[in-house]
Each structure stands twice: as structure tokens, then as C-alpha cells.
Amino acid sequence: MPDDQHSRHGFSTRMSHAGRAGVRIHGFVNPAVHRGSTVLHPDCAARRDGAAKRFDQHMTYGTQGGPTHYALEDTIAEIEGGSRCTIVGTGLAAVVVPLLAYLKAGDHCLMPDNVYGPARNIASTMMVGWGIETTFYDPTVDEAAMAALIRPNTKVVYTESPGSHTFELQDIPAIARAAHARGAKVLMDNTWGIHNFQPFRHGVDVSIQALTKYVGGHSDILLGSVTVNSDEDHRAVRAASSTMGHYASPDDCWLALRGVRTMALRLRAQEAAAIEIAQWLERQPQVKQVLHPALPSHPQHALFKRDFTGACSLFGIVLDPRYGQEDMFRFVDSLTLFGIGASWGGFESLALPTTGFITRTAGTGEFGGQTVRIHIGLEDVEDLRADLAQGLRALG
Numbered sequence: 001m002p003d004d005q006h007s008r009h010g011f012s013t014r015m016s017h018a019g020r021a022g023v024r025i026h027g028f029v030n031p032a033v034h035r036g037s038t039v040l041h042p043d044c045a046a047r048r049d050g051a052a053k054r055f056d057q058h059m060t061y062g063t064q065g066g067p068t069h070y071a072l073e074d075t076i077a078e079i080e081g082g083s084r085c086t087i088v089g090t091g092l093a094a095v096v097v098p099l100l101a102y103l104k105a106g107d108h109c110l111m112p113d114n115v116y117g118p119a120r121n122i123a124s125t126m127m128v129g130w131g132i133e134t135t136f137y138d139p140t141v142d143e144a145a146m147a148a149l150i151r152p153n154t155k156v157v158y159t160e161s162p163g164s165h166t167f168e169l170q171d172i173p174a175i176a177r178a179a180h181a182r183g184a185k186v187l188m189d190n191t192w193g194i195h196n197f198q199p200f201r202h203g204v205d206v207s208i209q210a211l212t213k214y215v216g217g218h219s220d221i222l223l224g225s226v227t228v229n230s231d232e233d234h235r236a237v238r239a240a241s242s243t244m245g246h247y248a249s250p251d252d253c254w255l256a257l258r259g260v261r262t263m264a265l266r267l268r269a270q271e272a273a274a275i276e277i278a279q280w281l282e283r284q285p286q287v288k289q290v291l292h293p294a295l296p297s298h299p300q301h302a303l304f305k306r307d308f309t310g311a312c313s314l315f316g317i318v319l320d321p322r323y324g325q326e327d328m329f330r331f332v333d334s335l336t337l338f339g340i341g342a343s344w345g346g347f348e349s350l351a352l353p354t355t356g357f358i359t360r361t362a363g364t365g366e367f368g369g370q371t372v373r374i375h376i377g378l379e380d381v382e383d384l385r386a387d388l389a390q391g392l393r394a395l396g
């Protein structure tokens with residue numbers, strides 16, 4: 001499909017057509033898996049020209065990626081509305097690569113208090129050793145509060161909206177205005193929003209996705225992407241990624257491209273099922289609160305309505321305060337259709353205790369009850385609801 005047609009089509013149409021190789025592979029619908037380290041050049045001049053273009057999807061050696069990577073890169077850039085994308089081996093690598101692309105010794109970084117745990121971990125451990133200081137901030141800050149947090153040496157304002165455990169939404173345009181006025185880059189983990197939040201329309205410079213989740217969709221691969229919307233940012237991210245030796249398996253890229261073809265359908269079904277179940281959970285006496293940005297009861301629902309075109313199927317619940325942690329474990333253990341495990345975005349439903357497993361240092365994250373994260377998969381809604389009902393009854 002020619003580029004100028006993309007914006008005129010719906011998400012499902014674009015996910016069917018993006019990243020196809022077309023006539024380049026004799027008309028086969030899907031790109032091939034190109035595995036390889038060595039790339040041969042016809043002569044020395046061709047090798048020299050290739051080296052000069054190494055940030056431009058030009059194959060000089062396997063670590064620069066190949067046609068399967070590039071098909072996925074173009075597809076993810078299309079999903080997020082960015083100009084260029086870099087694929088790396090995990091979602092966590094996609095978090096770390098841009099942090100290290102923009103931060104050096106003596107710099108300051110801002111991270112939301114509800115940030116994905118391993119992102120907090122690198123900021124609190126290795127980055128400290130490298131002389132980079134991080135302040136964890138209340139994710140719900142407004143523009144003035146963000147402006148007050150930014151120091152002359154703040155180079156990165158990291159965001160994640162909603163936070164993937166407790167689902168606070170951030171006012172990304174306001175945060176971006178404050179950051180850009182003071183020369184800081186805005187990085188965002190947009191895994192929850194996927195295509196429902198268009199990061200570059202809201203002031204984000206670098207968008208991170210754990211493709212492991214809905215893009216993969218089948219809980220069988222790990223992959224990450226870093227998407228940008230300027231050549232300058234692309235060069236910075238690409239240089240950091242290749243300097244650190246990041247790479248992703250072309251087989252996994254191929255599986256991610258396969259996942260993309262059905263993602264719109266899966267997301268639509270999972271989003272609807274999750275909202276139905278979240279609304280039902282809100283009516284249960286054992287549940288104090290449901291943490292789902294698409295519900296009117298969510299504290300930042302107005303931001304969801306303003307900035308998002310839809311939701312995914314990951315949300316949280318807060319149990320009534322009369323239940324303690326052992327009760328919460330009993331509830332999760334009693335579920336038969338919800339696996340107990342990390343990750344999300346696959347075809348299977350999951351439940352994960354969060355109280356006691358998340359670190360906060362900025363005084364946020366008090367919900368007045370035990371919290372559980374719920375991921376809704378592709379099972380029948382009636383079956384999932386019945387399972388949750390028997391689990392809640394087990395609480396007494």
C-alpha cells in the first residue's frame with residue numbers, strides 16, 4: 001500500500017498491509033526469515049558505502065538487522081505514527097537503550113513512581129554507578145509540578161501511562177511541554193496504549209513498546225521496539241543500540257509480524273471483555289475499587305477520554321480493606337482459568353498479586369486494600385466471570 005494511503009485507512013486494514021515485502025519476494029504475502037551474520041559485498045566500494053549508511057536499514061553485518069527486522073520496524077513505526085523504529089531483543093532492552101542514548105555521567109533523570117519495576121531497578125542500581133541520578137515523581141503531576149522537578153541537568157523525563165501495575169494515567173502533553181521548555185527528552189513506555197495512544201501527537205520524543213505483549217500476542221516471544229519521529233533521535237537510539245550489541249532474533253521478528261496481522265481483532269475482543277469484567281467486578285462487595293482507565297470511576301478518566309482511542313485488557317482491582325494479604329493470595333490461588341504469572345497481552349488470562357511486590361519512594365500507590373493485576377485473554381467472558389465469582393466467594 002503506498003504510504004500516502006496509510007492514514008486514510010482503519011487500524012485493521014493497516015495491520016493487514018503494513019510490512020509486506022510485495023514484489024521484492026515474488027509476490028509472497030509474508031516476508032521471509034533472513035538469518036545471518038556475514039553480509040557479502042560485491043566490492044570494497046560497496047562495503048564502504050554501506051558502512052556510511054549504517055543507521056539507515058542498510059545491511060553491513062547481521063547486528064545491523066536484515067529484511068525481517070526492517071519489515072517489523074516499519075510496521076511498528078506505522079502503528080505508533082513515528083518515522084523510524086529500532087527493534088531490540090526484549091521490552092526491557094527497549095527501556096534501557098534510549099535511557100543510555102540520552103543520559104551520561106552528571107545527568108539527571110525523572111521517572112514516575114509507578115514505573116515498570118525493572119526500569120526502576122536500572123535507574124536505582126547501574127545508572128547510579130555510572131553517575132546518573134534519578135528522581136522518582138508522582139505520575140499524576142501537572143505541568144507546573146513537572147517544571148519544578150526539572151533541573152538544569154535533567155536530560156530525560158521518563159513516562160509510562162498508565163503505569164502497568166496500578167494504572168495511574170499521566171498528562172503526557174503537559175509533561176512534554178514542561179520538559180521541552182527546559183531541553184529534556186520525553187521517553188514513554190507506550191506498551192499499554194499500543195496504537196490507542198499516539199505518542200508523537202502528544203509530545204513524546206521516544207516511544208517504547210514491549211512487543212512481547214499484544215504484538216506477539218501468543219506468549220511465545222520476547223521483543224522490544226524503540227520508535228522515534230526524527231532522524232536525530234533515530235541516530236541517537238540506533239547508535240546506542242548497536243554500540244551495546246543489541247540484536248533480536250529474525251525468527252521472533254517474523255512471529256511478531258504474524259502477531260500483528262491479528263492484533264486489531266484480538267485487541268478489540270480483549271478490550272471489550274476486560275471492560276465487561278471490570279464493570280462486573282466494580283459491583284462485587286469484595287472489591288473496593290477497579291483500576292481501569294476506561295471506567296468513569298478511574299481518577300484520571302478525563303485524560304483517558306482526551307488522549308486515548310481505546311484500551312487494552314490489563315487492569316487492577318483493590319480488594320475490600322477487610323481482606324489481608326493471605327486472603328488475597330487465597331483469592332488468586334483459587335482461580336482456575338487465570339494463570340499466576342508475569343507478562344500480559346497473550347491469549348491467556350492472568351492474575352498477579354501486586355501488593356507487597358511493587359516499590360514506591362515518592363509517597364504514591366496507597367490504595368487502602370490488597371491489589372491484584374488482572375489480564376483478560378481470549379477465553380469466553382462468561383467462563384472468566386464465573387471463575388472470578390467463585391474466587392471472590394472463597395474470600396468469604
Ligand SMILES: Cc1ncc(COP(=O)(O)O)c(C=O)c1O
Nearest residue numbers: 090091092116164191210212223
Ligand atoms: C510496561 C512494561 N514495559 C516493559 C516490559 C518489558 O518487556 P519484556 O518482558 O519483553 O522485557 C514489560 C514486561 O512486563 C512491561 O510490563
